[in-house]
Amino acid sequence: MTDIRERTVLFADLRGSTGLFETLGNAEATSVVTHTVGLISKAVDECGGKLVKTLGDGLMAVFEGPRDGIKSATRMHELLERVAARGKQHGASPGLRALRMQVALARGEVVEMGGDCFGDAVNVAARLLDHAGDNETLITAEVLAGLPSNLKARFRSLDLIAVRGRAEPVHVHVLDKPSQGDVAATQFGEVRHATSEPDGIRLIWMDLDRVFDVGHMPIVLGRSVQATYCITDGRVSRSHARIDWHGGTFSLTDLSYNGTFVRFGAAGEILSLRRGSCTLHGSGVIGLGGPPTDALAPAVRFEVLHFADTEPLVGVDSGLTRRG
Structure with a gap:
């Protein structure tokens, strides 16, 4: 069955997993990455979203509204911080401390078919990951427009950014982190x-x-x-x-x-x-x-x-x- 609805699309991508394969070996690193992706995916269900699929060291999810998507992204970063903290424990792999995550969200009309999702918002969210730094959350102007004023204040504009495969640039905003000094x-x-x-x-x-x-x-x-x-x-x-x-x-x-x-x-x-x-x-x-x-x-x-x-x-x- 094909369904067309307005959705907030979220992509999350885990970085630093290559180092795990180098230090832990294929079997153990695969287990760690799979466990970590499974852990951050819990943030989707907690915030009322739908996990569409996992993508090796990442995932794709959709939400009814932008607020739930941002809440989920924030929760994912919190969960990953716990994983990284374990890497500081005695005997833990230093590769765990190197794990980072990028999150990108876009909003628009999405075609839901056969358990997957398609559409411009899906493509934009996926490709915004190319422009995200470590532990950054990027969103489009359409996502920002659906947020309450207190959440909007946490984002700053990166202005228009050219996104691969799209003729028109996208107005992108980044979630500011608490200041911890440079x-x-x-x-x-x-x-x-x-x-x-x-x-x-x-x-x-x-x-x-x-x-x-x-x-x-x-x-x-x-x-x-x-x-x-x-x-x-x-x-x-x-x-x-x-x-x-x-x-x-x-x-x-x-x-x-x-x-x-x-x-x-x-x-x-x-x-x-x-x-x-x-x-x-x-x-x-x-x-x-x-x-x-x-x-x-x-x-x-x-x-x-x-x-x-x-x-x-x-x-x-x-x-x-x-x-x-």
């Missing part, structure tokens, strides 16, 4: 706060030299021709990394399988994001698919710009300098 950004030195908010950011890769102001956010760096900053290199994912504007700073999030690496200054230590995020400050180099020291990996030079006191950037092999 640990990643400060591991290798203090963030240099300017007296005013940045006006823009400059990116240079080969002859692709562009300046983006805050109105251009988010910037997607990737191999896809739909990426905001297109880097045609085989080591770069279609949507490799994303630069957001939030709280008066630029934030870089790795979305890739090969990793994103950041070096601040001309000779600073290298920060490996690996599906994580950091605040961009000053100037430096972003390595896509390999650290900046890897001659084969594309390296994008960046500078956070304050137009009142920053001179144009000129590149050198080891980093960035200013004219003076």
